Amino acid sequence: MITRILPWFPRLLLLAFLTPVLVGLAGTWLPAFGWFPALGQRSLSLAPWIDLLNYPGAGSALRLSLLTGIGSAVLALGATLLILMAFYPSPGFRRLEKLLAPVLSVPHAAFAIGIGFLVAPSGWLVRWLAVLTGWPEYPPNWMTFRDPHGFSLILVLALKEIPFLLFMALASLPALKVDKTLWLGASLGYRPGKVWLTLIWPVLYDRLRLPFYAVVAFSLSVVDIALIAGPTAPPTLAVMATRLFNDPDLLLRLPGAAAATTLLLVTVLTLAVLFSFERPLRLLCRHLLANGKRPRLALGLRFWASLVLVPGTLFYLTSLLVLTLWSFAGQWRFPDLWPSPLSARAWSSAPDRLLDPLWLTLSTGLSAALIALILVIGALENEVRLRQLKPGFTAQRLLWVLYLPLLVPQIAFLFGFQVSLAWLQLGGQWWVLVWSHLVFVLPYTFLTLSGPYRAFDERYVWVGLSLSGHRLKTFWRIKLGQLWRPIGYTLATGFAVSVAQYLPTLFMGGGRFATITTEAVSLASGSNRRTMAVYALVQQLLPLIGFALALSLAAWRYRHHRALQQGQT
Amino acid sequence: MTPNHWALAATLTATLATGTALAETDWTDTLEQAQGQTVYFHAWGGSDVINDYLRWAAERIEDDYDVTLEHVKVAEIGSAISQILSEKTAGRDSGGAADLVWINGENFAAMKDNELLFGPFTQNLPNYELVDTDNKPTTLYDFTTPVDNLEAPWGMAQLVFMADTARVDETPRSMLDLLDFAQQNPGRVTYPAPPAFHGTTFLKQALLELAADRAPLYEPVDDADFEAVTEPLWAYLDLLHPFMWRNGETFTSGAPEMTQLLNDGEIMLSLSFNPNDASNAIANGELPDTVRTYVHDAGSIGNTHFVGIPYNSDSTAAAQVVANFLMSPEAQAYKADTQVWGDPTVLALDKLSDADRALFEQGSQGPATLSADELGAVLREPDASWVPALERAWQQRYAR
Known part of the structure; x- marks a missing residue:
């Protein structure tokens, strides 16, 4: 059953972020060549x-x-x-x-x-x-x-x-x-x-x-x-x-x-x-x-x-x-x-203003980071399977595709993506926001986790399997159990990437989604450096808390496992 | 008066009465429809003073009308218009993301031309009757574009300059004075790079002061000899730039950055579209209390800013309720308080009840606020078509 699901992970991964990029590019190219019906421009030129x-x-x-x-x-x-x-x-x-x-x-x-x-x-x-x-x-x-x-x-x-x-x-x-x-x-x-x-x-x-x-x-x-x-x-x-x-x-x-x-x-x-x-x-x-x-x-x-x-x-x-x-x-x-x-005026008025954007930032960031983590672990597990089937298999090509959203200028596809979202009547939905963040969270998640994950010694799994006979249990308790630290770190990275997203948040929500980052950017167009500084600091603090949590959770999880305490991060 | 006249008068009164009654029932319907709706108000979010004001308005509107007001804080209103355009491109003529937009000038003209606005609607708003359309003609003509009840007046603006009196003894009284000032204080004067709208306004102010004949500026730019009309402006800027901040090689991004630079002491003069900005900034600690506001003798450009409803909003009833509340004596008086925002009212004080008028007198004035007299003459905005032409010509000359 699991071996049948696994091959779908890389495909899902590709679908998840190639669609927005490609649709968005096309949606920007049309007006670049004179096609903009809303403004009465209907001839390609x-x-x-x-x-x-x-x-x-x-x-x-x-x-x-x-x-x-x-x-x-x-x-x-x-x-x-x-x-x-x-x-x-x-x-x-x-x-x-x-x-x-x-x-x-x-x-x-x-x-x-x-x-x-x-x-x-x-x-x-x-x-x-x-x-x-x-x-x-x-x-x-x-x-x-x-x-x-x-x-x-x-x-x-x-x-x-x-x-x-x-x-x-x-x-x-x-x-x-x-x-x-x-x-x-x-x-x-x-x-x-x-x-x-x-x-x-x-x-x-x-x-x-x-x-x-x-x-x-x-x-x-x-x-x-x-x-x-x-x-x-x-x-x-x-x-x-x-x-x-x-x-x-x-x-x-x-x-x-x-x-x-x-x-x-x-x-x-x-x-x-x-x-x-x-x-x-x-x-x-x-x-x-x-x-x-x-x-x-x-x-x-x-x-x-x-x-x-x-x-x-x-x-x-x-x-x-x-x-x-x-x-x-x-x-x-x-x-x-x-x-x-x-x-302390800028700080004392902050809680009132910050609460809603803070909540949206947290929920979106955590969701995106978690989904990305599951997709990436699935894709990496699939690699393990493929390596067993075909020795000498490398995932170089996947890496290039993963980097695509990082290589394409955001401004070149977000405008087009906005039009297609409106056309599909999807703008303004929260899951679309999470999806758009996923496009950028996924590559970083993959980059952070793939090293330690690929370095994992599969022989632990074989031993675990031979002792328990249970695939999922072995995977969960032996493999993920030992990879707890890089996984926590990866989650924190994904969260940090999501927090930083400005243009996608702005475009996807039609402006309806206000995160700490969108608020910080709109305040940066004003003159009050005090409020600007408060938002910038909060924006900076969120990922920091994420990383600190990841590290301390790992330390807590391994408090009885001395060998894992100095594990790589 | 003959019996005939009596009859006529009676009919007239009756008609008028039914008219008012009709309007009232219409408005009651609107209020009813609006209940439970949410209004996404796309408005510049760069000022916490304005953001806080809108949060206050949202609470008041929630309490009184059961309407939820969500302030969508944009860095530039153009992004909201892009959103509406995207929706129109995709054929989405209902359920648009924006229900109310804060606009004026070229943005309004563009939205009107491209039929992106709902309405006419302001004639149905009870508080619209209180607007001072007689003495504030810019509430009817937005940069010379007829408003045609497609946007509701929200606040008044007038270009003012600010100076730190701790360093400046005598403020310039004209653009030519400003040139002298710059020559005596090299590097201490600047203006934002057009198309930032404060920069464009500076150009228009300079052109109005320097032009031999202002008449062509109030006609579409295509009808004028652009080169000849604008020649004095470019000659002036060519003289001014070498003495400007950073030798005129780089410019600021807008009035907010100018405020910061004035506080930093990098420049000695700044500008704003809100005559009470300096008082408000002093109250905030953004500027020292030695800063004062001044205007040029020839008067300065004034206009009105408005709120409009996008054509594809699903909450047009609630959006009208919000627009009406923003025009109410309560909201306008609170907004005019320099401790709150300091944005001048669009209302005619003599049309208000005594109690409402008293609201305006409660508000604090602030040290850098000019009286109506000191503010001087209001110069009308040139025709909207001059804006892109001036911006382009400026960029061609100074931003290549």
């Missing part, structure tokens, strides 16, 4: 594309998107490599590893606001300068944030992406046996830097490729961070597309659809170019590096890596501190370092 080409600033917006998107992604990848080369594996790294999950759950918008308040000319850094030296009296007219070239946007994006790439790298590194490789290299007289570049990195990159591509796609099409940290005249193409979709001139939705489709094309092209560069780059590197030379000079790796790591960590910590300060601020003006007077 290239006019929207020509309108987009003629739209002021469209070319610069595209250039800006490419620069910030690719720039930040490459920077983040380089920084990740540098940090790994310098510190992995070391005891300090284990500590860093524990910090990654909470850092990953920092909401984009809140992080961008925090950074802005640090580096802006009226920000904290300049305030320290002013307080310590008496200069400047008023904020200087510097271009340190929201500069027209997008440098501050690159900084924010790169800082946001490094933890994700590190997280994904850490999931693969244990299998690469870095310790032994470095030891082997050292015994042949090679320094760690060279061993990393020649032996470890090429293999690691193979495993990091998809996460890296997801980072590229994300940075090319991100809207919320670009709104806060990006330039305004012109903005990035993603912001421009959003603006066209919301313009009072309704017909601009057609070039808007063309802009969203352009983003998709640009993403695909960029990824194709990156992919085609990989082989030549690899050959070149091999040529340059595999020369048998054993340079004595130390590269100062740790120094350079610290230059990334220390300011990066400080950015995260201080942006959190600044948000907390703002949430308690009465008045807070330049050049004061601390708000004065303090006021």
